[in-house]
Every structure is written in structure tokens, then in C-alpha cells.
Amino acid sequence: MIYFDKVTKKYHDNSVALEDVTVSVSHGEFVSFVGHSGAGKTTLLKLLLAEERPTEGSVFFESANVHSLAMGDVSRLRRRMGMIFQDFRLLPDRTVYENIAFAMEAAGRSDEEIAFDVPHVLALVDLTGKEWNFPHELSGGEKQRVAIARAIVNQPDVLIADEPTGNLDPVNTYEIVQILKKINDIGTTVLLTTHNKGVIDALERRVVTMDRGRIVRDDDEGKYVL
Amino acid sequence: MFWVTARRILHTGVISFWRNSFVSLASVLVMTVTLFVIGMVIFVSVILNTTLEDIKNKVDVNVYFTIASPEVDILRVKGSLEELPEVASVEYISKEEALETFRERHKDDYLTLQALEELSYNPLGGRLNVLAKDPSQYESVVSFLEGKPELLSAANPNGIIEKVNYRQNKEVIDRLSRLIAGAERLGFAFAGVLILISLMITLNTIRLVIYMSREEIAVQRLVGASNFYIRGPFIVSGVLYGAVAAFLTMAIFYPVTLWFGGTTTAFFGGVNLFEYYVSNFFQILFVLAGLGVVLGALASFFAARKYLKV
Numbered sequence: 001m002i003y004f005d006k007v008t009k010k011y012h013d014n015s016v017a018l019e020d021v022t023v024s025v026s027h028g029e030f031v032s033f034v035g036h037s038g039a040g041k042t043t044l045l046k047l048l049l050a051e052e053r054p055t056e057g058s059v060f061f062e063s064a065n066v067h068s069l070a071m072g073d074v075s076r077l078r079r080r081m082g083m084i085f086q087d088f089r090l091l092p093d094r095t096v097y098e099n100i101a102f103a104m105e106a107a108g109r110s111d112e113e114i115a116f117d118v119p120h121v122l123a124l125v126d127l128t129g130k131e132w133n134f135p136h137e138l139s140g141g142e143k144q145r146v147a148i149a150r151a152i153v154n155q156p157d158v159l160i161a162d163e164p165t166g167n168l169d170p171v172n173t174y175e176i177v178q179i180l181k182k183i184n185d186i187g188t189t190v191l192l193t194t195h196n197k198g199v200i201d202a203l204e205r206r207v208v209t210m211d212r213g214r215i216v217r218d219d220d221e222g223k224y225v226l
Numbered sequence: 227m228f229w230v231t232a233r234r235i236l237h238t239g240v241i242s243f244w245r246n247s248f249v250s251l252a253s254v255l256v257m258t259v260t261l262f263v264i265g266m267v268i269f270v271s272v273i274l275n276t277t278l279e280d281i282k283n284k285v286d287v288n289v290y291f292t293i294a295s296p297e298v299d300i301l302r303v304k305g306s307l308e309e310l311p312e313v314a315s316v317e318y319i320s321k322e323e324a325l326e327t328f329r330e331r332h333k334d335d336y337l338t339l340q341a342l343e344e345l346s347y348n349p350l351g352g353r354l355n356v357l358a359k360d361p362s363q364y365e366s367v368v369s370f371l372e373g374k375p376e377l378l379s380a381a382n383p384n385g386i387i388e389k390v391n392y393r394q395n396k397e398v399i400d401r402l403s404r405l406i407a408g409a410e411r412l413g414f415a416f417a418g419v420l421i422l423i424s425l426m427i428t429l430n431t432i433r434l435v436i437y438m439s440r441e442e443i444a445v446q447r448l449v450g451a452s453n454f455y456i457r458g459p460f461i462v463s464g465v466l467y468g469a470v471a472a473f474l475t476m477a478i479f480y481p482v483t484l485w486f487g488g489t490t491t492a493f494f495g496g497v498n499l500f501e502y503y504v505s506n507f508f509q510i511l512f513v514l515a516g517l518g519v520v521l522g523a524l525a526s527f528f529a530a531r532k533y534l535k536v
Binding site for chain 2: 051079083091108
């Protein structure tokens with residue numbers, strides 16, 4: 001489903017973020033990318049989202065080379081992927097409801113679908129009753145759950161989670177991990193990057209370990225070994 | 227789908243204009259300054275143009291006749307002047323009317339009136355007020371009269387024309403015209419610089435507003451929103467800044483023109499600014515709102531473009 005083919009990414013100052021990385025992810029997998037800061041985990045995800053271009057190699061989503069798509073096709077591709085980030089990245093001047101509705105509107109969904117799906121997905125992340133709050137009125141854990149609701153409301157094929165628990169306490173971290181597992185259980189492929197040893201050990205899923213831009217381990221039921 | 231998208235863009239633009247009220251207020255105020263400057267340029271050019279027009283209309287040539295000239299001769303001169311293609315109209319003021327006007331004008335000046343009473347006869351001659359179609363044509367009208375020495379009392383003892391007052395009037399009027407034209411040029415150069423500065427400030431303010439939203443734009447890109455869908459609400463907000471600023475500017479012009487109206491009419495003559503403001507309210511509003519809307523939309527369009535390349 002997702003295939004990184006001998007991907008190298010160098011920045012202008014010649015620092016190497018990724019070097020000759022080849023890795024594939026099948027449909028329905030839950031893959032965690034672990035490694036120190038600067039190991040290249042986030043760069044890998046940015047390449048998949050076409051936020052950045054590889055210096056060498058190609059990135060495929062299904063049969064499409066992500067970096068030879070036209071701008072409009074990139075937008076369509078992104079609608080098939082849900083994303084959550086360490087810093088949540090909610091739209092600050094919109095309510096919880098509007099933040100989630102925005103992703104549906106961007107995907108061209110009808111008003112009826114939005115009115116039906118948003119409460120549903122809010123219930124799934126246990127945020128019923130917070131529809132009309134603005135992001136600044138929520139706790140970190142709640143913000144991340146809004147972000148997850150936004151990421152999954154369009155029923156994406158892939159959920160990309162870049163350090164989603166980085167800003168959360170252990171209780172919220174546990175809750176987020178449970179939600180991610182639930183999402184994976186219903187068939188969505190999940191790509192997770194994290195520093196958190198507890199998260200990796202609790203998941204007992206595939207772990208790809210990275211170091212200085214290279215993949216150094218790839219274990220089917222991995223542990224955090226760095 | 228297009229209408230659904232358009233409606234959502236419109237809705238989001240209006241909501242974000244309202245929710246980011248402080249930012250919107252700042253943008254509206256900055257744009258109001260720009261539109262105010264542009265409005266002032268309109269008003270000043272109206273004052274200068276109408277004043278110049280007024281002065282030009284006041285230019286006429288007065289042909290004064292000797293006291294002894296018979297009315298028939300004067301009317302004959304009038305007839306021949308009216309036949310000239312350059313002449314728009316010729317008004318005859320008889321001796322009696324001239325005396326009446328003189329009395330009226332000096333009604334508070336007892337000394338002059340007393341001196342007039344001392345005289346047993348009417349010391350004023352008849353006169354013709356000649357109005358040309360264009361001020362530049364007076365020269366040829368005057369040449370026409372000067373080309374008939376038999377009529378001029380200075381050249382012929384039996385001449386009936388005492389004097390033609392064109393030359394001394396012309397000098398004053400030419401100087402005034404030059405002064406107004408100069409003031410207009412200087413004013414426009416100054417206004418041009420002011421408009422340019424305020425345009426730059428407006429563009430920069432809107433750029434700053436969108437700069438503050440750059441994270442938000444990046445998130446929208448990542449959620450898969452199209453450029454059109456992301457940019458739309460910013461353009462709607464920009465249009466609102468322009469429209470609100472235009473109304474605000476018109477509101478500010480109400481007391482300004484009311485106050486300046488009387489003063490400028492007394493000083494320059496020409497049109498009363500307040501009356502001009504009232505009678506052309508919708509035209510001025512249309513021009514300012516049009517400028518504001520285009521300015522806001524374009525500024526937002528170009529400012530947002532920078533952050534859409536994620």
C-alpha cells in the first residue's frame with residue numbers, strides 16, 4: 001500500500017535527513033517508527049504527504065508516485081490520509097464542531113453527511129458536549145482527541161500520527177493509544193512516530209527503528225530498543 | 227457543489243471577520259485611512275475644478291460707452307457682436323440700469339451718493355457685457371472692436387466706445403488660473419504619494435493578517451483542502467474590510483464636508499462640498515466601496531498565495 005523506494009532526503013546545507021530508506025507498509029498494518037530526534041521519522045511522513053520532495057528515490061501510495069501528482073491530486077491524496085500532530089494543529093478560531101466539519105467540507109461532503117457524522121465521531125473520541133468549545137478552552141488530551149476525530153472523520157485509508165502523545169500526560173497518552181488501536185482494528189492503516197517507550201511496549205505491533213536517517217531494525221512485534 | 231462551496235466560503239469568511247474582530251477592526255481602520263485620502267482627493271479636485279470653472283465663467287468683456295452715445299448705436303454694436311461666432315451672449319445695460327446698480331452697490335456709502343445727487347445728470351454710460359463661448363476667444367472679440375477705430379472715442383472724437391476693460395481683467399484671471407493649475411498639480415502629486423503610502427500600509431496589514439494565519443493555512447492544506455477553498459474566506463474577509471471601510475469613510479465625510487462646506491465656498495467660491503457630498507453620495511460610495519473591495523480582495527489573494535505552496 002505504501003512503499004518508500006531507496007529514498008534519500010538531503011537539505012540545502014547538505015545535512016542528510018534520510019539515506020537510502022526502503023520500507024513498505026501493507027494495508028491494515030499498525031507500524032511505529034521510533035528513533036532519537038533527528039533520526040528522520042517525521043521527514044519520512046512529510047515525504048508521504050508530499051509536503052517535501054525526496055532528493056533521490058520515490059514514494060508510492062498504492063500505485064501512484066506521490067511526487068509526480070498534480071496539485072489537485074495531492075489534495076485528493078491527502079483526503080485519503082488522516083493526520084495528527086504533537087502540537088494538535090487545530091484551527092484556533094473555529095469550534096470543535098467546525099474543526100471537524102472543515103475536513104469534511106474540504107473533502108466535498110454534503111451538509112447532511114456533516115450533520116450526521118460529526119456528532120458520531122465526537123462520541124467515538126468521547127467529546128460529546130464539547131462541540132461548541134474553542135480549542136483554547138480544551139485540555140491537551142481533549143485537543144488531541146479533536147485532532148483524531150478530524151483525522152478519521154473522512155474514513156481515511158491511512159492515519160498518520162506524528163508524536164501524538166509528545167505533549168500529553170501518561171493517562172491521556174494511554175487513552176490516545178487505545179483510540180489509535182481501535183481505529184486500526186476497524187481496518188485503517190496507522191503510521192505512528194514516537195519517543196515513548198511505554199507506548200511501543202504496550203502496542204506489541206510492528207516497530208521500525210531509525211537512526212541518523214537509516215532504518216536499523218524492523219521487527220514484527222517490536223520493543224523500544226534504543 | 228459549486229454553490230455549496232461558495233456558500234461555505236462566504237460563511238467562513240464572514241464568521242472569521244467577526245471572530246477575529248480586533249484584527250478586522252485594525253484592517254478596516256487602515257483601509258479607511260486609504261479611502262479617506264482618496265475621497266479627499268476627489269473632493270479637493272471638485273473644489274478646484276468648480277472654482278476654476280466659476281472664475282472662467284466670470285470672465286467677460288465689458289464695453290463701456292460714452293455718456294452721449296445714443297442707444298441705437300449701442301444696439302447696433304450689440305448686433306454686430308452677436309453675429310461673431312465666438313460670442314455666446316451679449317447683455318445690454320442701459321445708462322439708467324447702470325445708475326440703478328451703482329446706487330444699489332453704494333447704498334451704505336453716503337458720501338458717494340451725495341456726490342451723485344450733486345450732479346444734475348447721469349454720469350454713467352451704457353455698457354455691453356460680452357460673454358464668449360470660450361475664455362480664449364476674448365482676444366479675437368476685443369480685436370474685432372479695436373479694428374474699428376471709428377467707434378473708439380480715443381481715436382475718433384465722435385467714437386462711442388469709451389473703453390474695453392479686457393486687458394486688466396485678463397491679467398488677473400490668467401494669474402489665478404495659473405495659481406489654481408499649480409495648486410492642482412502640487413495637490414495631486416502630494417495626494418499620489420499619500421495614496422501610495424496608505425496603499426502600501428493596507429497591503430502590509432492584510433499580509434500580516436494572513437501571515438498570522440499561516441499555520442492555519444498549512445493545516446488546511448494538509449487536511450486536503452483545495453487552494454480555492456483555503457483562499458476564498460480570506461478574500462471574503464478582504465472584501466468585507468473594503469466594504470466596511472468605505473461606509474465608515476462616507477460616515478466620516480459627513481461632518482468633514484459639513485464643516486468644510488461653508489468655509490470652502492466662502493473662500494474659493496465654487497461648489498459647496500456638503501451639497502456635493504449629499505447629491506453625489508451614492509456615486510462616491512460606489513467608487514470608494516469599489517476601490518476598497520478590489521484592494522481588499524487583491525491584497526488577500528496575493529498575500530495568501532505565499533502560504534499555499536505547502
